[in-house]
Amino acid sequence: MPPWICAFTGRSPQDHAPRLPILKPPWHDLSVRALLIEDDPKLGELTREYLEHRDMAVTLVADGNTGLKEALSGDYDVVLLDLMLPGIGGLEICKRLRRECAVPLIILSARGDEVDKIVGLELGADDYLSKPYSPRELLARIHAVLRRGSPTERPAEVARAGPLVVDRTRRTASLAGTALELTAYQFDVLWILCQAPERVFSRKQIYQQVRSAQDLSPEPFDPSIDRSVDVHLSKVRQALDGASPGASALVKTVRGVGYVFQPDALEASES
Numbered sequence: 423m424p425p426w427i428c429a430f431t432g433r434s435p436q437d438h439a440p441r442l443p444i445l446k447p448p449w450h451d452l453s454v455r456a457l458l459i460e461d462d463p464k465l466g467e468l469t470r471e472y473l474e475h476r477d478m479a480v481t482l483v484a485d486g487n488t489g490l491k492e493a494l495s496g497d498y499d500v501v502l503l504d505l506m507l508p509g510i511g512g513l514e515i516c517k518r519l520r521r522e523c524a525v526p527l528i529i530l531s532a533r534g535d536e537v538d539k540i541v542g543l544e545l546g547a548d549d550y551l552s553k554p555y556s557p558r559e560l561l562a563r564i565h566a567v568l569r570r571g572s573p574t575e576r577p578a579e580v581a582r583a584g585p586l587v588v589d590r591t592r593r594t595a596s597l598a599g600t601a602l603e604l605t606a607y608q609f610d611v612l613w614i615l616c617q618a619p620e621r622v623f624s625r626k627q628i629y630q631q632v633r634s635a636q637d638l639s640p641e642p643f644d645p646s647i648d649r650s651v652d653v654h655l656s657k658v659r660q661a662l663d664g665a666s667p668g669a670s671a672l673v674k675t676v677r678g679v680g681y682v683f684q685p686d687a688l689e690a691s692e693s
Contacts, residue, residue, distance in 0.1 A: 454478045454568065457498040459489035459515070460530070461507050469502075472557045478564075486510030493519055500564055503547075505531040505538070513545060520546030526567040526606055530555065543653045548605045550650075566636030567606045581617045583672065583685035586662075588616050597665035604661055608654050610635045615673060615683035624680040625651040655681060 456473060460466035461484050470480040481498070483489040486509035493501045493515065501519070505512035512529065519527060529542045532553040539550045548567045551560060579590035585598040590613050595602040604612065610632045615623060623631075625645040633640060645651075659670035671687040 454500065454564070455498050456480045456500050456502060456564065457483065457489070457492050458502045459483045459486070459493070459507065459512070460502070460504045461485060462504075469557065469560070473561065473564075476561055484508075486512065486515055490515050490518055493525065494522060496523070496525075498525060500526045500528065500568055502560075502564075503527060503529050505529060505542070513541060516542060516545040516547055524603065524605075528560075528563055528567060530560070540649060540653055543650055544657070546605060546657075548607050562638055566638055569606070569636055579617075581613065583616055583619065583683070584688055585666070586616065586669075586672065586685075586688070588613055590617075597662060597669055600665040602661040602665055604658065605654075606636075607632060608658050608661070611651070611654050612658050612673075615681060616685075619683050619685045622676050622679055622682045628655075628681065 454477070456478050458466060458470055458473075458480055460469065460482065463484065466482050466484065470482045473480050481492065483492055486507040488509075489503070489507065490510055492498070493503075503512050503515060507515075510518075512531065516527060516529065519525065527547045528549045528551060529547045530551050530553060531538065531542075539552075542550050549563050551563060581588045581590075586595070587597075588595045588609075593606075593609060595604060595609060595612060602612075611628060614628060614631050614635070626643045628651050629643045629648070630640050655673060659673055662669035662672060666688070669688055672683060672685070674682050674684050674687065676682055
């Protein structure tokens with residue numbers, strides 16, 4: 423077992439007995455229910471143990487076929503998905519999940535190449551964490567994708583642009599009455615732009631504001647390397663066009679700078 427894995431608990435590999443492929447938590451009253459699809463039994467058990475010591479109920483699944491079935495069951499608040507799996511691969515699971523449900527999804531993979539990350543995000547993952555990862559960062563990212571406002575926590579926050587309504591309190595967005603299917607990250611990107619119309623945001627500003635909205639600390643961002651913001655905004659535009667053809671004009675690319683939300687663009691395109 424690689425030394426970095428032991429950093430989760432500080433225990434040696436000999437301290438961990440073999441486990442069954444699927445481990446259901448014996449309790450169900452915890453606030454967060456996570457599905458971990460990971461075929462490395464030692465890493466999976468160490469991750470499960472770390473999260474359960476932070477008051478999460480974690481089900482561990484070791485193959486893609488069972489993982490997809492569990493993920494579609496509706497029993498989980500978040501899915502943690504490895505890419506290299508026996509049976510159905512992680513990217514196919516991601517694709518199937520996004521066709522059938524909106525459960526928050528974080529990819530955990532040793533395949534940290536930019537292409538793999540972009541493909542995962544394009545298929546609908548809310549976040550992508552490369553191995554080896556810090557268990558504390560994993561926990562923070564889980565909390566981030568689960569972050570939901572409620573009316574008792576803060577006053578209603580709603581941005582409107584003609585038929586577009588983005589409700590930050592309820593975490594919903596609709597265009598002409600049609601709900602937009604957005605991941606948590608994509609929703610935050612749309613909110614950042616539409617609550618400040620006509621303001622140009624750089625990719626770095628969008629990236630850092632999303633991290634702030636998700637209670638994550640700032641981190642270095644190189645727009646010449648990291649294309650994650652572009653990927654998410656592409657998905658936002660697709661969702662807008664899917665609800666109303668031409669609505670992607672609401673989000674304009676400012677060449678060499680970033681993006682801007684233009685509330686009058688939809689009206690202009692219809693005239």
